[in-house]
Amino acid sequence: MTAAPTLAFVKGHGTQNDFVVLEDPAVEIDLTVELVAALCDRPRGIGADGVLRVATAGALLAAGVIGELPDGVGADDWFMDYRNADGSIAEMCGNGVRVFAHYLRAAGLVDGDAFPVGSRAGSRSVVVHAVDDTAADVSVAMGRVRFDGPGGVGVAGLRLTGERVDVGNPHLACVVADLTPAGLADLDLTTGVDLDAREFPHGANVEILTPLEPATDGLDFTAHMRVFERGVGETRSCGTGLVAAASAGLRAMGRDQGVVGITVPGGAVVVTVADDAAVLRGPSRLVARGRLLPEWTAG
Numbered sequence: 001m002t003a004a005p006t007l008a009f010v011k012g013h014g015t016q017n018d019f020v021v022l023e024d025p026a027v028e029i030d031l032t033v034e035l036v037a038a039l040c041d042r043p044r045g046i047g048a049d050g051v052l053r054v055a056t057a058g059a060l061l062a063a064g065v066i067g068e069l070p071d072g073v074g075a076d077d078w079f080m081d082y083r084n085a086d087g088s089i090a091e092m093c094g095n096g097v098r099v100f101a102h103y104l105r106a107a108g109l110v111d112g113d114a115f116p117v118g119s120r121a122g123s124r125s126v127v128v129h130a131v132d133d134t135a136a137d138v139s140v141a142m143g144r145v146r147f148d149g150p151g152g153v154g155v156a157g158l159r160l161t162g163e164r165v166d167v168g169n170p171h172l173a174c175v176v177a178d179l180t181p182a183g184l185a186d187l188d189l190t191t192g193v194d195l196d197a198r199e200f201p202h203g204a205n206v207e208i209l210t211p212l213e214p215a216t217d218g219l220d221f222t223a224h225m226r227v228f229e230r231g232v233g234e235t236r237s238c239g240t241g242l243v244a245a246a247s248a249g250l251r252a253m254g255r256d257q258g259v260v261g262i263t264v265p266g267g268a269v270v271v272t273v274a275d276d277a278a279v280l281r282g283p284s285r286l287v288a289r290g291r292l293l294p295e296w297t298a299g
């Protein structure tokens, strides 16, 4: 593979978890750790929490970017090749899948409203409820939610405990008793999170949330959440983290299903948990398209 002399990109976000989208059907871009980190760097590059490369699973397999087709993913399926802002690879990105699906529709790469999106965590079925060139409303079937037992984290000068949750990628979801939305907003997450590598050998995304409150208007419960993402830092939203948080919030109440609306700094989504599986529904926005200057790419 050779580095492309100039890269076309689209910038998008899902509840302000933002991404650089690179359409690369022939898998020609040498998506190195350095290139991803530079693209995502806010002063130096475009600025984003992650990169979504758009290619088919078969093309990524042929180029050696993935070693095998993950569970349920067909060679012709569009595949979200996701990278964190630090250049690391993650298995799944819930907000990213919504933006990816929006991009596929807006670019005319798919026709219908329901289609699969491949990820390293397996196939994810999406439904596009509404779409135009800039805005979409998308549901993603996020697959099984697995609880891996309790875990702990040092954050904001506190020691919190929570549920280790696997949603295709690893999470620690901490429901903090008596935490109010104002108290959550006041937490200082700038010093990062302290996770024990023996407990989290692959790292984890850490969610802090208020206890679920009863709700109306089609929701069973509501909560507020902040997140510190593996490979990124604090972000304004994390789709897989919202699913982990909703599931942990329900579990803290002795429930294993429910419709939970969660507010994050970047907006709000709805998570429907039933039978150990979850559906994430929320917005996507495409905000810009452009082309990197060849000199920047070379540098």
Ligand SMILES: N[C@@H](CCC[C@H](N)C(=O)O)C(=O)O
Pocket (backbone or CB within 6 Å): 017, 050, 084, 089, 090, 091, 092, 093, 094, 095, 096, 169, 170, 205, 229, 230, 231, 232, 237, 238, 239, 240, 241
């Ligand atoms: N923002 C994403 C999650 C991206 C991956 C995560 N940082 C990880 O390393 O697991 C989401 O919306 O789910």
